[in-house]
Amino acid sequence: METLITQGIRISVEPRYLPKESKPSQHSYVYAYHITIDNLGPDTVQLLRRHWYIQESNGILREVEGPGVVGRQPVLEPRQRHQYTSWCPLMTDMGKMYGTFKMQNLRTKAFFEVVVPEFKMVAPFKLN
Secondary structure (H helix, E strand, C coil): EEEECCCCCEEEEEEEEECCCCEHHHCEEEEEEEEEECCCCCCCEEEEEEEEEEEEECCEEEEEEEEEEEEEHHHHHHHCCEEEEEEEEEECCEEEEEEEEEEECCCCCCCCEEEEEEEEECHHHHCC
8 A cells, every 4th residue: 555645635545456357368457446535634625636647567658637536526524534446447567656636725725736646556467
């Protein structure tokens, strides 16, 4: 698990390979990642946008940006947690993701970015 704290927001990421959804013979490797967002700060915040970079081991870099996460823009009060699981298809058996969440402090109305720690996606058979 990869974890990083930015401006009182802790992001933890746990990736896993999905063998049933993957088809290595067709260069299709599917990974799930579970994200935990903890508000360690004193103010209520809202996650507004995500911005991902997806790097494949063949050098291809994709960028994904959009509102919220899995269709939601969660509000987190102090000491509150939000968790979600999403997925990422790759054409290679290894890759990595990293990015940011745009958040807003609902008391001050200030916008800020929270860094999502880089995490690696590696098919288990690559480790043997």
